[in-house]
Amino acid sequence: MRKSYSGEFKAKVVLEILKEEKTISQIASEYGIHPNQLLKWKKRQ
Template identity: 50%
Template sequence: MFKLPVMKNTRRKFTAKFKAKVAIEAIQEKLTIQQIAAKYEVHPNQISQWKRLFLDNAESVFSSGSESTEKSVLEEEQDKLYKKIGRLQVENDFLKKSLGEA
């Protein structure tokens, strides 16, 4: 019995840089979505999706996201310091009791 060779359908993975480039080109509208799809060998629906995602998240570029990241880093550092203070207080209390009983 003859078996046909099985072809694997591997999904292509695109970098964020590539997606942004294609989305920007679609936004500029110098070429149609169909032409851009042919140029980059990507399905037109995929380009439309990237374009929509790009436009929906464009305002985050100008938002104060860096402030929230910096704040979370500071909060983590603060938590570490509070834990260290707690350990040192326990150690200090233990040493006081040890010396007081001796």
């Protein structure tokens, strides 16, 4: 079964990416999400 994430959670993570304080890989490992998934969310925002 796939995990689903709320829009609020995705927005929070994307904002963290946009701050550029951490790398995509660091953020991905913190949240347990694949880096490619984070990049897809970033493109949609």
